[in-house]
Amino acid sequence: MLDYDLILDAATRLKKRVRRTELIHAHHFSERLGLPLYLKCENLQRTGAFKIRGAMNFMAAQPRSALAGGVITASAGNHAQGVAFSADLLGVKSTVYMPETTPPQKVFSTRDYGAEVVLEGKNFDEACSAALTRSKETGALFVHPFDDPLVMAGQGTIGLELLEDLPDLANVLVPIGGGGLIAGIAMAIKETHPHVRVIGVESAAAPSMQTAIKKGKVVTVPIRASLADGIAVKTAGSETYPVVRDLVDEIVLVEEEEIALAIVSLLERNKLMVEGAGAVGVAALLNRKVAKISGKTVALLSGGNIDVKTIAVVVERGMLAAxxxxxxxxxxxxxxxxxxxxxxxxxxxxxxxxxxxxxxxxxxxxxxxxxxxxxxxxxxxxxxxxxxxxxxxxxxxxxx
Incomplete structure (x- = not known):
């Protein structure tokens, strides 16, 4: 079970192994929104996304014997690279199952970090099922992308950094896929700063966590193709759900055109390359999805691994939307x-x-x-x- 001490342990374990990413003041967006907005740049993290924190913490916490058979995971891209990089650093064999629709850039990057990549399934859930089957067959240790306390704790170190860099933080907007990122951040922040408003943002194409909160239980929802492929998850985590239910203040949804416009705006105004999942927090703010928001606010840019072809499509859609x-x-x-x-x-x-x-x-x-x-x-x-x-x-x- 996730708790605050696990996050403190993760911070010690990850020190010097992951990048303490920059928190920058977004002047243009602050003026436009009428509130001081900061961007937490996990798109500048090693491997290009926050996922390395959870993957590294999970593996580094294991006894060496547990890693002897290697590790295996499933991912649409960012967790894959986090696992591959961490495994290479620790001298462990890694295998990654990725959906057949995964952008080539993410596949190539994962292979470059030394992982065996298997493309299987139309989406994350199908790839995950195949990876779990192989894990049972081979004895390789399965590294869940989000539904594990150690993974959540690793992601929660972002929350600790936010409070250290911005002690008077009022609001933080966090992308939600399976829920591991926001669960860890919410636990890290609410333990010492319960007044801080933690707001989750999902793509309207895959509202699995918002639906779970409304129904009072984890359910599987139909999903559509989304620019935010990194958070297009059919089923929220059973471990992450109760943390999100208890600690997250609100969950909002953003549409595809809004995501595209946010990507283009971040590129033009802040010179930051951000993938769809990483841009949803800014999209929510620019489109006034969060009511009555004031005070120092952080939008977490969770990743920057966007395919070159996707950039071309996004720029055109963003220009149309603008x-x-x-x-x-x-x-x-x-x-x-x-x-x-x-x-x-x-x-x-x-x-x-x-x-x-x-x-x-x-x-x-x-x-x-x-x-x-x-x-x-x-x-x-x-x-x-x-x-x-x-x-x-x-x-x-x-x-x-």
Whole structure:
């Protein structure tokens, strides 16, 4: 069972083995939100995420005989790298089961740390089931990604660091997947600072912990694909659930577009590369999901391991959500100069053409007409309205 002493022991065990990550003041977001906001940068942690804390604490606490057969785990990526790195540091063989949909960057990184990687299952839960089966067959020690007191205690060391760096902390927003991270942090903070508000944030695509709290028991929920793949868990932990139920003040949900916009905002404003799961706390704040919040607030950036292809998709979605990108279909007369005149009017509206496509072959078009798809970079929602108003005033028929 998780308790405060386990977290203190973990802090001693992890000293000099993991990075004490930076707590930075986010000036832009603070001004925008009207409260002092700080970012706890676990995206800068060794292996790129907080997961190394729990994995290292679990393995370092084991007698050497328990590690003789190696370790095995399941993960969508960050826990995998934490286990692989820790095992390599301790001289232990590691095997990691990952869902078949895991971004390649996370697979390659895990292998680079020396682990055997097995891709199996459509999601974390299926990969976990396969890993547990192999653990029983081989005798390798299973390292649970979240549902273990030693793992939770390792994650809880983040809470101790927050209180040391910001003694007058009022609120902390923590991503929730299976619940190990927020359980450890809540235990670490509430033991000595019970007034601090601990707020969990889940993707609306996978609200397993919020559903468990509402129903009064752990349940399995259907999940959808999410940018926050690191917290897309069908079933909250049976060990983490009672801690979250007793110590976490509130759980809120964020949508995919909100997550995308938060990733882009962190990249633009703070020069921080954060994965979807790591951005949910900022997403919740930017979209006012937490009511009546004031005082010094921390959003935990839990990880930064984002695939390059995903970055491209996220930037586009984030720009769309921020009103920085506009797609229009425009019907034109199919005569020389029509496209040039459209380009001139777009320039008059001070928008930048990113992509333009010409289509004369649509059966829905009248003879003598052509359809143009234009993708424009804009300065925001107000500018979008100006662009549309300008083009319509010039007689263009627009379809958004």
């Amino acid at each position: 009103g920085r990108y506009l797609k229009l279909k425009v019907e034109l007369d199919d005569v020389p100069g029509a496209l040039a005149r459209l380009s001139t009017e777009i320039a008059e509206a001070r928008a930048n053409i990113s992509i333009i496509t010409h289509d004369r072959r649509s059966e829905s078009l009248p003879i003598g007409k052509t359809e143009v798809l234009v993708e424009l970079e804009t300065r925001g929602p107000d500018h979008i309205r100006e662009v549309i108003s300008h083009l319509e005033s010039k007689g263009y028929k627009l379809i958004q």
